[in-house]
Amino acid sequence: MSAEHNIISVSGGKDSTALLLLAIERGAENLQAVFADTGHEHAQTYEYVQYLNDRVFPIRTIKADFSARIAAKAAFVATKWREQGIPEAKVLRALAVMKPTGNPFLDLCVWKGRFPSTKARFCSEELKRNPIIEQVQRPLLSVGEDVVSWQGVRRDESENRRNLPERECKDVDADTGAELWNYRPILDWTVDDVFAMHRKHGVEPNPLYRQGMGRVGCMPCIHARKDELLEIGLRFPEEIDRVMRWEQIVGEASKRDMATFFATAQLAGPQATSDSADISLERHGVWQAIEWAKTSRGGWQYDIFRVEGEQEGVALCTSIYGLCE
């Protein structure tokens, strides 16, 4: 008879922490807590995950590995780009950065030759969902073990979460018949309920919530709100400097010779452009987005990072899996 394995993806945010505490309270059998490290988290989130590991429950860290896909892309660049007549200097520049760094977020972007965006949200899937499926869920399903994937989503976060079912069977392994279920036990919780769960167990929330962050995740997330971006720029300039260095590297891996962390068509005010010939890191790089975040409503008032239909002050990642907070 197959056993049931309860899997929780811990992001370091409040909802997945509350979910983990709930699962422990309920004595969920064969419980596993997994942290999918994007390589783009704030140092305080890494410390917080360690705190949860030491104080609450053992947490297994997993990472996506893009080395095979970067190698295939490098082979493509070395042959196809040259056949297409791409200048040799550009080919050599791209090949020089097409080497895995071991940082999943950066390697993903080097492989893609671009950053994710609010319209091309491949980051959550590639950095969190797929590694959890491949490294945690599939190995269990393939030997006939049922998996229950606990998801820390709440109805009041966004419209697309409002009507989610509490339980649903997502997959059945064709060979073993083992089942993968999604389970969302905090769907009807409020933010207050989530923090109350922390207090009940004497567990501190991620300290970033006390430093102006409405959400905890990548630093910054592609869905960062204008006010969050301002806070990040003021409090954590080293993170913005890191992203600025990544813009340089990813740009060198790009056929366009340019990659900005935030989509340039979304940059508000006079910087906005969809014309690739008009894009520059000086005018559209991540520090420029921080400069824009400093502006009040007025000439640059268009709020570029707000996802349509989302509420003020709530998490903006639209993943229904709750993998990003």
Ligand code: SF4
């Ligand atoms: S936190 Fe944001 S940037 Fe990071 S994987 Fe999730 S959606 Fe992408």
